[in-house]
Amino acid sequence: MNNNIITLHYDIDGTNFTIAGQASSNIKKVLKQLGVDPAIIRRTAISMYEGEINTVIHGKGGVADIYISPDQIRIVFTDHGPGIADIEKAMQEGFSTASAEARELGFGAGMGLPNMKKYADALNIESTPGEGTTVELIINIHS
Amino acid sequence: MNLKQVQKTLDATILSTTPWEDVDVHSACGCDLMSDVLAFVKDQGMLLTGLVNPQVIRTAEMMDIRVIAFVRGKVPSQDILDLAQSMDMIVMTTSYPLYTACGMLYEQGLPGNVRKEQP
Ligand SMILES: Nc1ncnc2c1ncn2[C@@H]1O[C@H](COP(=O)(O)OP(=O)(O)OP(=O)(O)O)[C@@H](O)[C@H]1O
Ligand SMILES: [Mg+2]
Numbered sequence: 634m635n636n637n638i639i640t641l642h643y644d645i646d647g648t649n650f651t652i653a654g655q656a657s658s659n660i661k662k663v664l665k666q667l668g669v670d671p672a673i674i675r676r677t678a679i680s681m682y683e684g685e686i687n688t689v690i691h692g693k694g695g696v697a698d699i700y701i702s703p704d705q706i707r708i709v710f711t712d713h714g715p716g717i718a719d720i721e722k723a724m725q726e727g728f729s730t731a732s733a734e735a736r737e738l739g740f741g742a743g744m745g746l747p748n749m750k751k752y753a754d755a756l757n758i759e760s761t762p763g764e765g766t767t768v769e770l771i772i773n774i775h776s
Numbered sequence: 777m778n779l780k781q782v783q784k785t786l787d788a789t790i791l792s793t794t795p796w797e798d799v800d801v802h803s804a805c806g807c808d809l810m811s812d813v814l815a816f817v818k819d820q821g822m823l824l825t826g827l828v829n830p831q832v833i834r835t836a837e838m839m840d841i842r843v844i845a846f847v848r849g850k851v852p853s854q855d856i857l858d859l860a861q862s863m864d865m866i867v868m869t870t871s872y873p874l875y876t877a878c879g880m881l882y883e884q885g886l887p888g889n890v891r892k893e894q895p
Contacts, residue, residue: 651830651831652830653831654837657834658837671840675838679839682835682838738810738829738831739831739832739835740809740811741811742811742815744812
């Protein structure tokens with residue numbers, strides 16, 4: 634199975650809020666080309682886009698690594714931003730520390746992480762305050 | 777609802793060059809918070825918003841929303857339009873405010889596409 638994995642890597646610019654979303658847009662196109670079920674593409678696109686936006690607006694930029702195998706899509710965001718002090722609190726609907734700039738773009742409702750949890754089959758967050766955050770999303774293709 | 781009826785109801789100006797006259801929408805959502813669109817919108821209808829930036833287009837893209845109406849006479853910049861255009865979206869602008877624009881479409885029979893939240 635391992636020889637069937639497609640690996641993709643994206644640098645996520647933390648300085649330009651307006652172009653955020655390009656990695657998610659590309660992955661959506663790749664999944665479409667691979668003929669993945671539209672419902673799975675949609676769940677992947679929404680949860681990845683939330684993660685990408687978080688990497689930009691909270692993580693100050695980072696990288697996204699995507700692994701697509703016949704049975705799952707794994708997305709890992711890594712940043713070296715401020716980190717998350719209390720992950721449980723960050724997971725609550727409505728909790729947000731988004732900046733005024735992020736809010737002006739229509740973000741900061743504190744819905745991203747709960748939404749990622751809802752749409753992905755697994756969401757794993759590892760974070761050290763002052764060092765950064767790693768967010769892993771897994772979407773099963775054949776569940 | 778056919779987009780011709782939407783356009784007429786909102787007295788909207790179509791800004792994109794994507795063919796639109798034969799397109800139908802079955803539901804709509806009025807929202808300025810992209811987080812909420814991503815969290816609550818159920819099906820691929822039309823988005824009405826007073827927010828103008830490229831993330832509106834990106835959000836619509838992720839949600840498979842193909843029709844966007846900017847309210848209160850807002851006209852997106854060319855780069856935003858180009859982004860929408862590259863994904864065959866239909867973009868229009870209406871001078872009505874968000875609440876009124878949504879109300880007019882609702883009155884014409886276009887339902888909402890956001891599920892009712894438990895209190
Ligand atoms: N990569 C990250 N680095 C640091 N903090 C983060 C990161 N991702 C999330 N957070 C913290 O978790 C909080 C909740 O994130 P969540 O995505 O749920 O909401 P939001 O981004 O604030 O708003 P929304 O996603 O609704 O636009 C953020 O406000 C932030 O404090
Ligand atoms: Mg978020």
